[in-house]
Every structure is written in structure tokens, then in C-alpha cells.
Amino acid sequence: MNQTQKILIAVAVVAVLVVSVAAGLVVTQKKGSLLLATTTSTQDSGLLEYLLPVFEKEYNCEVRVVAVGSGQALEMGKNGDADVLMVHSPASEAQFVKDGYGTNRTSIMYNWFVVVGPDSDPAGVKNSTSAVDAFERIYDNGTAGKAKFVSRADNSGTYTKELSLWASVNSTWTKTNVSEWDSSWYLQAENGMGAVLDMCEEKNAYTLSDDATYYSRVEQELIPHLNITLTGDAKLKNQYSVILVNTTLWPHINKTLAKDFLDWITSQAGQDVIKSYERYGKQLFTPNAPGYTTQAIQLGTSAVVTSAVPDKTRPGPPPCPG
Amino acid sequence: MTAPVSLKKVTKRFGDVTALDATDLEVNAGEVFGIVGPSGAGKSTLLRVIDLLEAADEGGISVLGKSADPASKEADQIRLQIGMVHQKPVVLNRSVANNLAYPLMIRGWDQARIQTSVDRELKRLGLEDRRGKNARTLSGGEMQRISFSRTTIFSPKLLLLDEFAANLDPANVALLEGMVREYMDEDPSRATILVTHNLFQAKRMCDKVGLMWGGRFVETTDMEKFFQAPDDERTAAFVKGDLVY
Amino acid sequence: MVLDISYSVIQVTLLSLYVSGCATFLGSAIGIPLGALIGLREFGGKGLLKTVTYTLYGFPPVISGLVIYYLFSRAGPLGSFGILFTPTAMILAETLLVIPLTTGITISSVTEVDRSIKDTIISLGANRRQSVLTVLREAWVGVVMAAMIGFGRCIAEVGAAYMVGGNIQGETQVLTTAIMMETRLGRFDYAVGLGVVLLGVAMAVFLFLRYLQEKEVL
Numbered sequence: 152m153n154q155t156q157k158i159l160i161a162v163a164v165v166a167v168l169v170v171s172v173a174a175g176l177v178v179t180q181k182k183g184s185l186l187l188a189t190t191t192s193t194q195d196s197g198l199l200e201y202l203l204p205v206f207e208k209e210y211n212c213e214v215r216v217v218a219v220g221s222g223q224a225l226e227m228g229k230n231g232d233a234d235v236l237m238v239h240s241p242a243s244e245a246q247f248v249k250d251g252y253g254t255n256r257t258s259i260m261y262n263w264f265v266v267v268g269p270d271s272d273p274a275g276v277k278n279s280t281s282a283v284d285a286f287e288r289i290y291d292n293g294t295a296g297k298a299k300f301v302s303r304a305d306n307s308g309t310y311t312k313e314l315s316l317w318a319s320v321n322s323t324w325t326k327t328n329v330s331e332w333d334s335s336w337y338l339q340a341e342n343g344m345g346a347v348l349d350m351c352e353e354k355n356a357y358t359l360s361d362d363a364t365y366y367s368r369v370e371q372e373l374i375p376h377l378n379i380t381l382t383g384d385a386k387l388k389n390q391y392s393v394i395l396v397n398t399t400l401w402p403h404i405n406k407t408l409a410k411d412f413l414d415w416i417t418s419q420a421g422q423d424v425i426k427s428y429e430r431y432g433k434q435l436f437t438p439n440a441p442g443y444t445t446q447a448i449q450l451g452t453s454a455v456v457t458s459a460v461p462d463k464t465r466p467g468p469p470p471c472p473g
Numbered sequence: 474m475t476a477p478v479s480l481k482k483v484t485k486r487f488g489d490v491t492a493l494d495a496t497d498l499e500v501n502a503g504e505v506f507g508i509v510g511p512s513g514a515g516k517s518t519l520l521r522v523i524d525l526l527e528a529a530d531e532g533g534i535s536v537l538g539k540s541a542d543p544a545s546k547e548a549d550q551i552r553l554q555i556g557m558v559h560q561k562p563v564v565l566n567r568s569v570a571n572n573l574a575y576p577l578m579i580r581g582w583d584q585a586r587i588q589t590s591v592d593r594e595l596k597r598l599g600l601e602d603r604r605g606k607n608a609r610t611l612s613g614g615e616m617q618r619i620s621f622s623r624t625t626i627f628s629p630k631l632l633l634l635d636e637f638a639a640n641l642d643p644a645n646v647a648l649l650e651g652m653v654r655e656y657m658d659e660d661p662s663r664a665t666i667l668v669t670h671n672l673f674q675a676k677r678m679c680d681k682v683g684l685m686w687g688g689r690f691v692e693t694t695d696m697e698k699f700f701q702a703p704d705d706e707r708t709a710a711f712v713k714g715d716l717v718y
Numbered sequence: 719m720v721l722d723i724s725y726s727v728i729q730v731t732l733l734s735l736y737v738s739g740c741a742t743f744l745g746s747a748i749g750i751p752l753g754a755l756i757g758l759r760e761f762g763g764k765g766l767l768k769t770v771t772y773t774l775y776g777f778p779p780v781i782s783g784l785v786i787y788y789l790f791s792r793a794g795p796l797g798s799f800g801i802l803f804t805p806t807a808m809i810l811a812e813t814l815l816v817i818p819l820t821t822g823i824t825i826s827s828v829t830e831v832d833r834s835i836k837d838t839i840i841s842l843g844a845n846r847r848q849s850v851l852t853v854l855r856e857a858w859v860g861v862v863m864a865a866m867i868g869f870g871r872c873i874a875e876v877g878a879a880y881m882v883g884g885n886i887q888g889e890t891q892v893l894t895t896a897i898m899m900e901t902r903l904g905r906f907d908y909a910v911g912l913g914v915v916l917l918g919v920a921m922a923v924f925l926f927l928r929y930l931q932e933k934e935v936l
Contacts, residue, residue, distance in 0.1 A: 167739070167743055195902065195903055200887075215884075216887065217884035217885070229793070230793035231793055231797070232793070343902050349904070367904060368904055403792070
């Protein structure tokens with residue numbers, strides 16, 4: 152090996168070291184940072200790319216987003232690998248807080264689950280009177296061999312919702328029972344929402360989906376034979392909350408910044424940003440942090456309501472499509 | 474001065490096979506010692522033992538006045554003064570010049586000294602115009618010349634040649650044999666052991682010849698006597714080409 | 719098509735190269751000397767060690783990801799370093815995958831170097847260290863191949879990279895995790911486009927390394 156080669160190698164080694172250190176420094180930010188764990192469907196909706204920069208600019212910080220399944224997001228909170236959670240799995244969230252892993256659980260927005268089905272609607276879901284009724288029809292037709300259903304069958308919020316609906320039809324239908332249903336009509340996909348929708352298209356099956364993913368698939372013309380057969384039932388409301396990870400357990404978390412984030416996203420300003428997010432020609436999320444009001448706009452009056460309006464007296468959801 | 478090579482009752486086994494069976498050998502300074510005999514007689518093993526590449530199971534080995542365990546650092550030191558050339562040319566995957574320079578480089582010679590020696594050898598070998606070419610691209614004869622020169626370039630005290638000119642054309646054979654002669658003339662304290670199948674070569678080159686058979690020497694004597702009036706009948710038969718094995 | 723994405727393809731590509739490059743470098747720095755040692759020495763258990771190394775060629779990347787995840791999670795033993803969801807974690811996970819490859823291929827390469835060359839080197843007077851280095855140089859083509867294969871493994875890694883990196887835009891999003899995300903979004907043409915970039919970049923790297931080999935810089 153001659154001199155030139157030795158020098159080249161030495162330079163390369165130094166360069167790699169310098170770049171590694173530099174990159175390391177960049178990541179361990181000088182300005183404040185938060186690690187937000189959320190679900191893939193939340194990230195995929197595009198809301199965060201729209202919402203977070205506003206917060207980041209105002210507070211001169213960085214919010215790093217890791218998108219995983221609901222279950223994993225909560226696990227990350229338990230292990231201190233996330234600073235803030237934005238999830239939509241109310242039962243699990245309540246347990247999470249009860250167990251002491253998180254604090255300040257606060258509603259921020261909701262969207263809708265939709266029951267999606269094939270054009271032919273073999274189970275007659277379009278004529279159902281409620282979500283529970285729809286699911287009952289799907290079950291009856293499924294077991295009779297006339298319809299199919301594809302389930303997420305993972306630890307996502309959507310699957311949790313699906314299970315709660317089955318349990319509403321028949322309280323003996325626990326997760327264990329449901330997972331043993333005949334795969335000739337009940338398909339457990341263990342996959343993401345987009346993939347499950349694609350499968351429904353292939354198999355002329357029903358499924359429970361969040362609206363954003365459905366619209367996204369429609370926009371890309373991937374599911375021409377699927378429609379929303381039911382939505383708007385209170386039971387189909389998909390409620391999102393922000394939870395702060397317990398900073399006593401995990402002191403490395405930037406407590407102040409995390410609280411700032413919660414305060415901002417539930418403030419009028421933050422909630423307005425959520426409301427203004429549009430995609431697929433629609434407003435995808437309805438902000439509903441405590442104290443936020445959109446009363447005036449929804450009622451279509453010119454009255455300006457300035458005081459806080461509690462959730463309970465807000466107008467009900469739009470009627471089910473007939 | 475002690476003989477450059479002195480083996481007493483050396484035995485070497487590989488599993489069930491006894492390659493060297495209580496072999497004795499003495500090679501003196503200034504001598505070219507030829508070893509002949511049938512294949513499998515233990516000739517190559519003998520050279521490996523002398524080059525401290527293998528350890529003997531029994532017996533005393535003294536090479537260049539010292540005994541050492543082949544695995545030891547002492548052996549490394551001794552080997553710096555021994556040169557071995559094989560039948561098959563062995564060249565490293567680098568240029569002709571760098572091949573020749575290799576043993577000098579590992580001995581820590583400075584660049585200038587290496588350059589001088591390499592230039593001298595290239596000239597002797599007639600390969601000056603090919604100095605930068607990858608040695609593997611040369612012909613078999615040329616590669617063997619390089620193998621040989623690379624071994625004498627560091628002026629070893631003991632030269633071990635294992636059928637080093639077999640399969641070469643007469644021109645190359647003559648060239649290499651001449652180089653051995655030159656090597657020996659340069660320094661009378663040197664010694665060479667030559668293993669060969671070529672009886673004519675043995676006649677041309679050797680001072681003493683030994684017939685090896687079944688892991689030991691059947692007869693060792695002066696070259697003339699070996700070919701003209703050997704003591705042992707097996708030697709006589711061998712020289713005539715009649716030895717049945 | 720290239721315009722309607724919020725992340726920069728160039729940034730993602732550079733990060734892919736950076737993570738894979740570092741992992742390959744580290745994995746080679748460890749694996750090549752280790753492979754030379756194992757290949758050139760005799761010791762009890764050598765055969766077993768070789769078999770284990772070759773078996774680890776098929777080491778599932780997800781397990782590498784899991785190991786790093788559990789080690790560096792805040793709740794894990796090395797959590798206080800805060801490495802999870804940074805490029806460093808990705809580099810570590812990929813290095814684990816590269817080490818068996820560079821070690822094993824180096825073992826094979828040095829073993830294949832003819833016995834006569836090894837003997838010649840020693841008989842020419844090389845000591846232990848010198849002979850290992852010379853054999854390594856004789857086996858150099860194979861050894862460089864080991865590093866290139868290691869790089870290929872890294873640049874294509876998706877599972878472990880997602881698991882320990884988190885696919886954070888602008889920080890730990892590499893070509894492979896971006897492709898996975900685009901697939902999940904149903905944007906298959908974007909996914910394919912990124913895939914083409916990935917192949918192109920990998921090929922460019924290999925061509926460059928081959929060029930260096932031709933010119934005998936490597």
C-alpha cells in the first residue's frame with residue numbers, strides 16, 4: 152500500500168467520524184424536542200405535517216413523530232420511549248392513565264369510523280338503523296355464506312372498535328370467540344387499514360375503517376367497488392386524545408414543552424388549525440377539546456357563542472345515510 | 474563450525490503413516506546435497522521439517538546451529554535465513570517487482586536498499602521490462618524464475634529446493650541451475666539441499682547425493698560414487714532405473 | 719410525481735447512504751480482522767465457530783432490530799443514552815447484520831488462499847502478523863466483496879430500520895422505510911419510484927467500488 156492510499160484511507164476514516172459526530176449532534180437537538188408517538192392512520196391522514204409546523208414555529212422546537220400501531224404507541228409511553236401520545240383507543244387509554252403511565256389525558260378531535268361494503272351490499276347494511284344493527288346483519292349473512300368481513304385483527308384502535316361493536320350485538324362475543332369465527336366469511340388480516348381495504352375490494356367484503364384511509368384509497372382509485380354503507384352512529388365516533396407520558400417515571404422528558412404542546416393543541420388556535428385541515432375535499436377531523444366551540448358554524452346561525460359549551464349539549468351526529 | 478543441517482534419528486508421523494523413520498542427515502557448509510528417491514519416500518516432509526514448518530515427533534534437529542520449536546518466535550528468526558523453492562511457482566498477486574521486494578520488505582529493509590536489490594535481480598532474470606506487470610500474468614517458467622530469485626534475494630544461508638526446475642523447458646532449467654551455482658559461489662558458508670527426480674540434474678549440480686526410501690536414507694555418498702560404484706544394491710538398481718517399488 | 723411529497727428524496731437517500739455506509743464500515747472493521755483470525759488460526763472449536771458464523775448469514779433482521787430496541791429503550795439497560803429512534807440505533811442494528819457476513823466471507827476468502835502461498839509467505843520469513851496481513855492482501859478481492867455484500871444488506875434493510883428508527887421524517891426516514899410507508903398509503907407509483915432510486919444508488923456505489931478495484935486503489 153503506498154502513501155497515497157494510506158492518506159486516502161486516513162481521510163476517509165476521519166470524514167466518517169466527523170460526519171457521525173455531526174449527525175449525532177444534530178439529532179440531540181439544541182432546541183427543545185418532543186417525541187410524539189401516534190398511529191399510522193393519524194400520520195397517514197397528513198394532519199400532522201399540517202399541524203405540527205405551526206406549533207414548532209411558535210415554540211421554536213421540534214416534534215419528532217413515530218407512527219406505529221395504537222398498542223405499540225401506548226407501550227412506548229409505558230417505556231418512556233415517547234414523550235407525548237396521540238392515540239384513539241379510549242378503553243386502553245383509560246387503563247394506561249389508571250395504571251399511572253400517563254397524565255392529562257385530553258380529547259382533541261374526532262373523526263368517523265365507517266362501515267365499508269361492496270356495491271351489491273349483500274347484507275343490506277345500507278338499510279340498517281344503527282351500527283350495532285349493521286354488524287348483526289353482517290354476522291347473520293356472513294354465517295349464512297352470503298357476505299364476508301375482513302378484520303384488522305391487530306392491536307389497532309380500529310380493531311378495538313370493531314370488537315366493541317361485536318360485543319354490543321352479543322355480549323358473549325369476546326375477542327377470543329370472535330377470533331375463532333370461520334375464516335370462510337370472517338377474515339383476520341393482521342394488516343394495515345389500506346391493505347385491508349384493498350382486500351375487501353378483491354373479495355367483495357365488508358370492513359370497519361377510519362374515514363381518512365377510506366377516502367385516501369378512493370382518491371387513488373384503488374377501491375372502485377367499495378362504498379360507505381354506514382356512518383355517523385355515535386358508536387362509530389373515533390375519538391382522539393393526547394396523553395402526556397408520566398415525567399416522574401421518565402425525568403428525561405421535556406415536561407414544560409410537553410405541557411405546552413397539550414395546551415396549544417387544545418387551545419382555540421390549535422383547534423382551529425385542526426378544523427382547517429382539508430383533504431379529499433373534506434374536513435377530516437372535528438376538533439372537540441373541552442372548551443372548544445364551533446357551535447355557531449354548525450347551527451348555521453349568526454349568533455356568536457363566546458362561552459364554553461360542554462360536550463353533552465352539542466348537536467348530534469349527522470343522520471345515517473339511507 | 475557446526476554443520477548447517479544436522480538431523481539425528483528424526484521421526485515424523487501423520488496419523489498411521491510414518492513419513493520419516495529415524496532419519497539421519499548431515500549437510501556441510503559449501504555443499505549441494507541432492508536427495509533422490511521414489512515418491513512418498515518422505516523427501517518433501519524432510520524439507521518441511523528442516524524449514525521448521527513441521528515439528529518432528531522424535532529426534533534431534535539442528536538447523537544453522539540452532540534447535541527450535543517450529544511454532545516459536547525463535548523459529549521465525551531462523552527461517553529468516555532459510556530459503557525454500559517449490560516445484561510449483563508461487564507468486565503473490567502483485568507486480569513482479571513487488572514480489573521480489575516482498576521478503577526484503579518484511580525484513581524491514583529501507584526503500585533504497587530494496588530498490589537496488591530488486592533492480593539487480595530483475596536484470597539477472599531478464600524481466601526488467603515486465604517489472605510492473607502482475608506476476609500472475611507471466612508464463613510458468615518466468616514465474617518460477619521469480620519464485621527462485623525472491624528466495625535468494627535476501628541471501629539465505631540455507632537453500633532448500635524441492636524439484637524446483639521440474640516441468641521447465643531446458644533454457645529455464647539451465648538458467649536456474651546457473652543461479653544456484655552463483656548463489657553457492659558467492660558465500661562458501663552456504664548450503665543447498667536439492668530434491669530432484671532428474672538424475673542428470675543431480676549429476677550436474679550435487680556434491681553429495683542421498684537415496685531416500687521408506688522414510689530414511691538408504692545410502693548417502695559423494696556424487697561420483699553414488700552413480701558409479703554405490704555400496705547398496707538398491708542404489709545401483711535405482712541409478713539404472715531398475716528399482717521396483 | 720417527485721414534487722408532491724413532503725419529504726426530500728435527496729435527504730432520504732443521503733440518510734440511507736450514511737446509515738448503510740457507517741454500518742458497513744463498522745461491520746467490516748470488526749468482521750474482517752475477526753474473519754482473518756478465525757480463518758488462519760487453528761484452535762479448539764474452530765469448526766463450530768465457523769458454522770455459527772455462516773448460520774448467522776441468515777440472521778433475521780427483525781431480531782437484530784428487537785435486540786437493539788430492547789437494549790436502548792428507555793426502559794432497557796442502555797436506555798439512558800437516548801439512542802432509540804435515532805440514526806445511531808439504525809447503524810447499530812445494521813452493523814449486527816453485517817458482522818456475520820464480513821466475518822464469514824473473510825474466513826472463506828483467507829481459507830481459499832492456497833496452502834502453498836501461506837507456506838511460502840512463512841518460509842520467506844514473515845512473522846505471524848505479517849503473514850496474516852499478506853494473506854489478507856492475497857484474499858483482498860474476496861474481502862472487498864464481503865464489504866460490498868454487507869453494504870447491500872444494509873441499504874436494503876427495512877424491518878429493523880423501521881423498528882429502531884421509527885421512520886421519523888427528516889431524521890430516521892431512509893429509502894426503504896419510505897417505500898414501506900408509501901406502500902401503506904397505497905401510493906404504489908411513489909413506492910416504485912423510490913425503489914428505482916434505491917437500486918440506482920446501490921448500483922452506483924457498487925460500480926464505484928469496482929472501479930476502485932480495477933484501479934487497484936482497493
